[in-house]
Amino acid sequence: MSRDPIVARSLPALHETLNAFRAANDTVALVPTMGALHEGHLGLVREARRRCKRVAVSIFVNPTQFAPHEDFDSYPRTWDTDVAKLAAENVDLIWNPDVKTMYPSGFASRIVTEGPAVVDLEDRFRPHFFGGVATVVGKLFIQCRPDVAVFGEKDYQQLRVVTRMARDLDLGVDVIGLATVREHDGLAMSSRNVYLSPEERATAPVLHRTMQDTAATLRAGDKVAAALAAGAARITKAGFALDYFEARHAETLQPIASLGDGPVRLLVAAKIGTTRLIDNIGV
Numbered sequence: 001m002s003r004d005p006i007v008a009r010s011l012p013a014l015h016e017t018l019n020a021f022r023a024a025n026d027t028v029a030l031v032p033t034m035g036a037l038h039e040g041h042l043g044l045v046r047e048a049r050r051r052c053k054r055v056a057v058s059i060f061v062n063p064t065q066f067a068p069h070e071d072f073d074s075y076p077r078t079w080d081t082d083v084a085k086l087a088a089e090n091v092d093l094i095w096n097p098d099v100k101t102m103y104p105s106g107f108a109s110r111i112v113t114e115g116p117a118v119v120d121l122e123d124r125f126r127p128h129f130f131g132g133v134a135t136v137v138g139k140l141f142i143q144c145r146p147d148v149a150v151f152g153e154k155d156y157q158q159l160r161v162v163t164r165m166a167r168d169l170d171l172g173v174d175v176i177g178l179a180t181v182r183e184h185d186g187l188a189m190s191s192r193n194v195y196l197s198p199e200e201r202a203t204a205p206v207l208h209r210t211m212q213d214t215a216a217t218l219r220a221g222d223k224v225a226a227a228l229a230a231g232a233a234r235i236t237k238a239g240f241a242l243d244y245f246e247a248r249h250a251e252t253l254q255p256i257a258s259l260g261d262g263p264v265r266l267l268v269a270a271k272i273g274t275t276r277l278i279d280n281i282g283v
């Protein structure tokens, strides 16, 4: 039987609920989201449930991680179905602040990230992104003080940045990364997949297939530069505008010259039509 989660929209309401959990000595896991929830998010919620007595999910479409030309206004907002999905997972608490609660008038502070946030991947194409993500996730961690926070590996650079930030700032949160949930044809689940036309949707799995084949040729001994060039050509030929297709150290995200420099992660970002997709796999 599912039960409705408590919905908190103000900091006092959030703290009242969290204080009650803490008073009962319950551990708390947080799943930060921007809503438009899909199976990938629900996987994070289930992992949170495995790890802690109480599960909190934040739903906040964070304006500071979108550039003016990006999709903040059109980003899918599906509150009623999100709540129904979270109720079915027996989520205890939904933290749903509005923009003024998160960024009150006069807000003038920001978390500046380095290390994995400045490695010429997402940061090259979305220079505003990690400042916005780190600041909002830092605030979510401070507001909710979770024992554990669960993030998807699909946004792999984000996972590395947030993990580093939680450690560097002694936020006392154990950041867990969970494997990407995929559609039957390999496309990574994403709230932005709804933007794809049927033709684009049919082409989109090329990204995952190319990464898999590139990983296989690397394991078979191909040189990194040649394997990446072949993969990039295949992605472009399929109709994508490629931002990057890279092999990086899985922890630091620094470039690698050979598999011996690993553990290695392949990361890709490419636009099909007007939709930008990102994905990654371990080699």
Ligand code: PAF
Binding pocket: 032, 033, 034, 060, 062, 065, 133, 136, 137, 155, 158
């Ligand atoms: O991955 C997301 O959905 C967002 O970047 C996050 C972590 C919820 C911060 O707004």
